[in-house]
Amino acid sequence: MTSPAKFRKDKEIVAEYETQVKEIRAQLVEQFKCLDQQCELRVQLLQDLQDFFRKKAEVEMDYSRNLEKLSERFLTKTRSTKDHQLKKEQSVLSPVNCWNLLLSQVKRESRDHATLSDLYLNNIIPRFAQVSEDSGRLFKKSKEVGVQLQEDLMKVLNELYAVMKTYHMYNTDSINSENKLKDAEKQEEKQMGRSGRQDDRQTPRSPDTLASIKTEEKHVRRSSVKKIEKMKEKRQAKYTENKLKAIKARNEYLLALEATNSCVFKYYIHDLSDIIDCCDLGYHASLHRALRTYLSAEMNVEASKHSGLEGLEGAAESLEPNGDKQRLMETYNNVFCPPMRFDFQSHMGDTMGLVCAQQPLEGELLQRCQQLQSRLSTLKIENEEVKKTMEATLSTIQDMVTVEDYEVSECFHHSNSMESVKSTMSQSFLSKPSLAKRRANQQETEHSCPAVALSFCLLFCYN
Template identity: 65%
Template sequence: QSLFKIRTQLVEQFKCLEQQSESRLQLLQDLQEFFRRKAEIELEYSRSLEKLAERFSSKIRGSREHQFKKDQHLLSPVNCWYLVLTQTRRESRDHATLNDIFTNNVIVRLSQISEDVIRLFKKSKEIGLQMHEELLKVTNELYTVMKTYHMYHAESISAESKLKEAEKQEEKQFNKSGDVSVNLLRHEERPQRRSSVKKIEKMKEKRQAKYSENKLKCTKARNDYLLNLAATNAAVSKYYIHDVSDLIDCCDLGFHASLARTFRTYLSAEYNLETSRHEGLDIIENAVDNLDARSDKHTIMDMCNQVFCPPLKFEFQPHMGDEVCQVSAQQPVQTELLMRYHQLQSRLATLKIENEEVRKTLDATMQTLQDMLTVEDFDVSDAFQHSRSTESVKSAASETYMSKINIAKRRANQQETEMFYFTKFKEYLNGSNLITKLQAKHDLLKQTLGEGDIALASGSELWLWWCGDRAGSL
């Protein structure tokens, strides 16, 4: 029964190893198919990115911004746009590289591993069959030696039984001889009894010799059996404890190491793809950090300096030989100019106070707009929390800053603030323009009249004359 169990186990062991080999081949086949399809997707994605970048690149090659780029006058938003296109081309090349690595490296490695699995299993099976044959040979020898031992032991028992029977007959005959005196026997019975005793003694000697011979054979057979039993147990133990493990190692030879190198090739490709992507995104992020409205304003004005350059000052155009080109402060207009100067001074003081209040309101409104426009609503990391369920992710997305309700509310507040800002801005511009014009007149009158005349003209009579006859005339 034990021998039959061993034979069954040996057969099942090969089935198990064969199933393991087939399972690995199926795994490798699935991996090859997966990376083959992934390579196709990467190539399709690469081509799509290239087409996307080329579509917009061709659109802007003849544009004005492109000319500005050639002239090194690139506005910061346009620079971000160009860098996005550059990053798109970079990603296109990187995904094409990924396709090449998957096709010509990863898949090739997996194919080689499949060949190795088949070859190693075949060689391991050959060695395993040889080991099985040797093990079966040892167990068969043990079975043969055991049968020999059993046979000799049975013969020894039989010879011992016959010997004991002969001894009993001898003892029985001896007892009879003791009970009947030889002297009492008849003369014709003495030779017959003597012959019977000799036969018994001779039979005992033969059986004794046979028993000794069979006992010796049994002892030798038992010794051979015990020796073979120890050898067989040692061989079986070695096979199950060491040889089977070594046989599995032969099937596994290099499989895990080769597969690990293949996966590490895949990881290296993906990590380097991400590294390249992050490098490109860092460049874009730096450009985003350098988005500067003030710098762009100066750039535009420098590029179009002929348009934004202040025109020449208007020159006095004399009429028909009039050579006077300055404000005349002689009497009788001096008094009028003095009154006009003081009126301008008073008006300017009031306008400056009012316009300063408008400016403060404008600055506060601008700060409110800046707070609205610079709110940090760009973090979408919650959408990439893969540990959460799809439903919870969708729910979180609907409650974020970009939900429709929040967008509508935010846009309404922004537009309302913008309208208020432009109203105040228009008011501020009108006020500052008026101040500028009045200030120019004020300064020119001050320069014309001089400090001394202005001080003398501050009397009450002059002021009453001005208020009564010339009020409101500028």
Template identity: 95%
Template sequence: MTSPAKFRKDKEIVAEYETQVKEVRAQLVEQLKCLDQQCELRVQLLQDLQDFFRKKAEIEVDYSRNLEKLAERFLTKTRSTKDHLLKKEHSILSPVNCWNLLLLQVKRESRDHATLSDLYLNNIIPRFAQISEDSGRLFKKSKEVGVQLQEDLMKVLNELYTVMKTYHMYNTDSINAESKLKDAEKQEEKQMGRSGRQQDDRQTPRSPDTLTSIKTDEKPVRRSSVKKIEKMKEKRQAKYTENKLKAIKARNEYLLALEATNSCVFKYYIHDLSDIIDCCDLGYHASLQRALRTYLSAEQNVETSKHSGLETLEGATESLEANGDKQKLMETYNNVFCPPARFDFQSHMGDTMGVVCAQQPLEVELLQRCQQLQSRLSTLKIENEEVKKTMEATLSTIQDMVTVEDYDVSECFHHSNSMESVKSTFSESYLSKPSLAKRRANQQETEQFYFTKLKEFLEGRNLITRLEAKHDLIDKTLEESQKTDCCLSSGRRNSAVRKQESGEAIPLMVKSCIRFISRHGLQHEGIFRVSGSQVEVNDIKNAFERGEDPLAGDQNDHDMDSIAGVLKLYFRGLDHALFPKEVFHDLISCVSMESLHERAVHIKKVLQSLPSKTLIIMRYLFAFLNHLSQYSEENMMDPYNLAICFGPTLMSVPEGNDQVSCQAHVNELIKTIIIHHNTIFPGLQDLPGPIYSIPGAGDDFCDSPHCEPPLVEEPAPETVSVRHNSEDVTVALTV
């Protein structure tokens, strides 16, 4: 039977899982609140814009009326005196003409401002009202999709909980059956011992009558007891075998469900949330851009002298862009939109086998299941791809509807030189067309069809993600099971290769560039941010490729930005990024952790799986970047700015992920590694190899009084081939 301590541990495991699920549920609630807040802010903004332009229209019409009165007052006076003055003195014709032109200009301004008021009331304000209506409708539909996805996600988590409890139950039954089997074996051993003692008694000399009596009494009793124990043992053995098989199957189901759940959660945070935000913003930025462009067109035609002041608004209007807003939103609420940590396998009562079991008789069953999953995935992907094409075509149609360039109102400001009062005209290019109602109906119908296809696509992608996770895990398990012998033999060969590779150090190009920057460029403003001379970058790079070191010695005649460009170019030119794509998701998941120390511990755990050669280069590079960031007051490059420069170079975002949101997470990750490189990377005892270090004071090594050069501490002579120069230590390494 299970002990109370094991039951307490089981409860703690379940409680830990429930706590994690509770945190995810709270995060989902906060996501909806965040989106609600964005919608409220958007509605308030549109309402303020309407109130602003309504008041501005009142001001413009009052101004227009005052200008009209002013012009008519002096025009009336001019008409009454014009003929008399012309007859009396022809020399005043030119001044009167100027005076008349001035009054015409006032008349023109009156007409223009009346046109502005008309445009505000009958064009721009209705546009904002329409945007508000569309935004509310789209947000409501987007929220319904988001709520459905969250319900599906919680359903997956609940299914994982059910599978985990089933696994615990069957594992408990297996342990209990094993305990009962051991009890039966002990009884059998005890009975066998008793039979042995009886055998000894029979070997003791006794009278014939006594011996006959004992044999008669003990034989039936002993045989019955032995048979009963053997029968009980066989029954318990069968029960144990049955329960053990059930426990293994339940564990397999739990592991498969665990993998599928983690994939589903990651997909929701990386892909689904991004898509939901896109739906909330569908057409909003384009429509707002059209409305503001209408205002810009009107103002620029009224008074071109104000063009310099309107450039700021023009730039802001040009900057209306959905992806940019989405990135800012996700950066502002980083803890809400970052994926949580992966759900780890919760072992039960000492069962530490956290992998899918592919031993017989489960191998055949897993193989059949893998084939079934592959077949179903092929069908689902084809179907979902068709849905995606339809959805993208519909989205393109909607975007065409909301990006019509109908904001030019130049024709409203085309005036004649007539002196007669002209009633302000109203542009019929937008709201006055009879086809507007039809356009609106078509737009809403297209939106409804798009959301239908979007929901179908997201649900299909969700199912594909879960099935792919299960299929890949089973396929990987089967491959590893089939290649065990090959791995054993190749492991011995790889061991020899690793011994050879352990003698390699930092690439000459990397080491020399870092040495040069540490000597002369720690205080160089904008280092790694400002581009250098492409010609000099190519010359230095070609010299390194020829086996030369163009930066050797103490000469400081190279452009510092070009040296920094060579270093970045080296890492950008690697066949595979310094951080492999295989660990991308595991590393990105740590960004949601508020504690930087917890992030560092998680990163260290993930990076332990990388080759020692890669870790040595990482350790050297990030120690240098940390040293460089200590001079941020002079070079303006703190850890975050350095992360922005090196993030895209060192870690590329895998295909299929949202580049905008993921790049922000990558930059945050690189910043954390720069700050906590000592915690993340192992020291010389655990990872022999070159290490970037700062020498003591008094070393006249660099030009700056604050600059301290790096030293390269080489491993033991038996592990690295070293060539000493008078200036430095050179070790060759290729990556």
């Protein structure tokens, strides 16, 4: 038997267990605190989302109303134009068509943003409200279950505590009864040793006294041995009983230990995860649907806008002077149609409707014809020159007015810093130095152009 100082005291073991259980209890409390916080944050987030979309619905409605006002302002102006004929005539021209499409586009955007606002209010916000409600309800229910599970766990831990203490108690009992048994065995041993020694000692006493003493002693000794034996038996029985109890208690302790560890494992590894899963049940999916609704709405606004812009793009590509000129001339046909040819009006029955080139006029006419032909050749050469200059001028102007300077994507390159946006923006259309120079060139170039263009056909003129 080793020294008791080597064994940890019951108190130490119990105190250690109590500390362990206290720590677990504290963790369990923290777990709910943490889940409570997550739930609060979730409720807050869903509230923020609702507030956000409520405010954004206002912003979109505002935008929609402003766009509506903007388009109405100009559409009313067009509608109120009293000259219906003029309105009709104008609408066939390609720039007017672009203008009308531009106003339609604004009207369309106005409607789309109103729809967006409506979807925020009547679809997306109710979704978030619902998610919030569902989350709260599920959290409450999950927490109830969690509380039950924690109580179950605590019960198990308390049971282990009790079982452990029982084991300690029964083991103490067993040790005590073992010690008592050992004491009895020692006494028996002592008793056995003493009677042996007394028999061996053979002290010099009278045989009678000796005999009577011996008989008396024998009687006492026998009853003492019997007593000790009886006690030993009793203690043996007690020890056996207590030993069994202790073993049983240890078995219970060992089984409880396994069960407790399994329960703790189950709670930490499965239950906690399940509680969180139950709190989350449908949360992500519902949030996903709400966000997808938002995305669908925005993407549809975008697609609608895009389709409108494509229409406008088509109209811009159809901006074409020749078609418009044709339409203008057709519309004002009475103003632009050439008059009847002037016919020869014979005078007083003058039947000759042709140039008479007989003698003596022939020579003169021939001479005049030659003069005209020579003038014509000169004009032709001059006109070729003029034509070349004009074509070059026109080509220059054409290049100027068709320069593809309309790509503004550089203004929309989002760098990570928001400051740099400003710098791209401030670069305005007219502030570009190259452009100012080009403008000056253009005016100079076009200066001569109409005169050149119109003088070009003077060939036909009679000199």
